[in-house]
Amino acid sequence: MSSELSTLRAKIDSIDNTILKLLNERMEIVKEVGKFKNKEGGAIYRPERENEIIERLSSQNNGLLTKSGIEAIYLEIFAVSRNLERPEKIAYLGPIGSFTHQAAESRFGAMSDYLSMNSIRAVFKALENKRAKFGVVPIENSRDGIVGETLDYLGESEQKIVAELTMPIHLSFASQCEKLHNIKRIYSKDKGFGQCKNFLIEHHLEEIERVPVESTAKAAKMAKEDKESAAICSHIASKLYNLPTMFENIEDISTNKTRFIILSDFKNQKSNNDKTTILAKLENKPGSLVNFLQEFNNSGINLIKIESRPSMDNDDFSSWFYIDFDGHCDDKSVQEILSRHAKEIKWLGSYIKGNN
Numbered sequence: 578m579s580s581e582l583s584t585l586r587a588k589i590d591s592i593d594n595t596i597l598k599l600l601n602e603r604m605e606i607v608k609e610v611g612k613f614k615n616k617e618g619g620a621i622y623r624p625e626r627e628n629e630i631i632e633r634l635s636s637q638n639n640g641l642l643t644k645s646g647i648e649a650i651y652l653e654i655f656a657v658s659r660n661l662e663r664p665e666k667i668a669y670l671g672p673i674g675s676f677t678h679q680a681a682e683s684r685f686g687a688m689s690d691y692l693s694m695n696s697i698r699a700v701f702k703a704l705e706n707k708r709a710k711f712g713v714v715p716i717e718n719s720r721d722g723i724v725g726e727t728l729d730y731l732g733e734s735e736q737k738i739v740a741e742l743t744m745p746i747h748l749s750f751a752s753q754c755e756k757l758h759n760i761k762r763i764y765s766k767d768k769g770f771g772q773c774k775n776f777l778i779e780h781h782l783e784e785i786e787r788v789p790v791e792s793t794a795k796a797a798k799m800a801k802e803d804k805e806s807a808a809i810c811s812h813i814a815s816k817l818y819n820l821p822t823m824f825e826n827i828e829d830i831s832t833n834k835t836r837f838i839i840l841s842d843f844k845n846q847k848s849n850n851d852k853t854t855i856l857a858k859l860e861n862k863p864g865s866l867v868n869f870l871q872e873f874n875n876s877g878i879n880l881i882k883i884e885s886r887p888s889m890d891n892d893d894f895s896s897w898f899y900i901d902f903d904g905h906c907d908d909k910s911v912q913e914i915l916s917r918h919a920k921e922i923k924w925l926g927s928y929i930k931g932n933n
Contacts, residue, residue, distance in 0.1 A: 600654070604661055611662030621662050622711065622841065624740040625848040627655050628929045656686025668692040668700045668709035674794030674814030680744050680837040681713040682813065701730045704840055712736065712840040718746075719834045723884050727838070728899050731925050732856050732886075738926030740839040741852070747831075748773055748793070750824040751815040752800060752807035757823075762786045764796035765809035773809055776827040836931070844906075845928050851905040852881065854925040857898045857918070866898065869918070876910040879903040 611621070631651055635644040642650075659665070667685050670677040671693030681691060692709050694700045700712040716727045731738070748769060754760050757780060763770075767789050770777070777783045790796050793810040794817070800808035801818040808820065815822050845851075859865045873880055882901040904911045905927040915922055 603654070604658065607658045607661055621659050621665065622739065622839075623846070624839075624929045625846050625851075627652070628848060628850070652684060653686050656684070657688060660686070660688050664690060665710035666690045666692055666703075666708065667711045667713065668694050668703035669713040670697055670700055670715065671695055672792050672794045674797060674811060674817045675792060676744065676746060676811055676813075676835060677713055677715060677837060678794075679811055679813040680742060680835075683744070684713075684740070684742060684839065685711070697724070697726045697730060700840070701734050701736060704736050704842070705734065710841060711739075713837055714840065715835050716741075716838045717836040719832065720830070723899070725886070728856075728884070728886055731854075732897065732923065736840045736842060737844065737924075738838045738854055738928055739841045739843065739845055740928050741836060741931040742839075743834050743836045743931050745831075746828070746833045746835055747812065747826045748809050748828045749812050749815050749822045750776070750807060750827050751797060751810055751820040751822045753804050753821060754807065757782065759805065760785060760807045762788050762803065762806040763809060764788045764790055764799045764803075764806060766790065766793050766796065769793050769796065769809040772828045772830070772833070775829045776824070838926075845926075847905045847907055847927075848929055850930050851903070851908075851927050852901055852930045853904055853906055853911060853927040854899070854901050855915075856886075856923040856925060857900060858895050858921050858923075859898065861896050866896075869921075872914055872917075873902060876914060878910055878914075 631644075631648050634647050634651070638644070638647060667681055667689055669675075669681040669691060672678075672695075673691075673693050678691070678693070682689075685691075692703055694703060697714050700714050703709040704712045714727050715724050717723050750773075752760055760782070763777075763782065763785050765773075765787070770787055770789070777785075788799070788806075790799060793808070794814040796808040797810040797814035797818045797820050800806045800810075801820050807823070808815070809827070810820075812822070812825070814820075857869065859869055870880065870883075880900065880902045882899070884899040886897040886899060906912070906915065906924055907927070915924060
């Protein structure tokens with residue numbers, strides 16, 4: 578080893594020692610903050626505060642780190658801090674190694690206590706029964722559209738949306754085999770095979786036996802146990818089962834994304850970049866929707882999304898609409914609309930806009 582390389586590594590070690598010292602100092606302060614929150618009953622997950630820190634640091638940054646790099650580092654620091662303050666359980670639509678698990682871990686860190694649930698309904702029930710403090714479920718996919726089940730349970734539950742995140746859906750090809758010609762079977766979900774048709778053809782794998790399983794996470798588990806096989810699975814699943822990745826991002830359409838929401842029982846404070854979600858129950862008569870939406874336009878509120886839903890009361894004389902718009906429920910203009918339509922609107926949450 579050259580003396581120059583040794584010197585550079587010594588500098589890195591010295592910086593790491595300083596970072597560790599400063600992180601421990603930060604954790605001591607976090608612990609003190611936690612005492613106040615415990616007394617006051619405040620939420621430990623404050624997305625608006627975390628966003629404020631990331632934005633502030635990004636604006637000051639003049640080095641090699643990108644904003645996404647700063648975000649990745651600090652989201653893990655925030656997760657460790659929350660676990661130090663008050664460990665909380667996070668329920669998510671399972672299984673372990675699913676994309677929802679990956680989304681949850683991206684916000685709550687690898688150290689958190691996770692509950693894998695087999696349905697969206699089970700996630701809501703875990704929150705309502707206080708078995709978990711937070712829930713993570715999908716609400717929209719760029720290919721398949723809105724997740725109706727999530728909207729329906731939002732309409733029935735008192736749980737609120739406290740954060741959102743949009744995650745690209747990438748698939749990996751993972752195997753213990755060193756060469757492609759040694760692979761005898763491929764495990765994946767039916768959708769996984771369908772989303773990676775071009776990859777399978779390009780690598781002469783279209784004639785290999787395909788074994789459909791219920792999830793890409795299960796596919797990784799099966800491939801780990803079967804040394805003559807491979808899996809089309811998520812990155813987190815291959816990592817979870819220590820299955821070597823041969824190829825990444827093998828899906829035919831690279832723009833596929835899923836939007837996830839984080840649920841809990843508190844209201845976020847205002848930031849300068851909020852979104853609000855409501856369910857509106859309107860009379861099924863000409864002009865009711867147009868007149869309702871015109872109020873947002875008159876108040877200068879930007880509508881982001883509107884989706885119609887079947888009536889949840891089995892009532893043929895009304896329609897439900899899921900609506901996203903810019904702003905916080907405490908904004909004066911939003912408050913006025915919510916007050917005027919208190920009987921028709923269910924507020925589902927106000928939260929920091931995620932990166933789409």
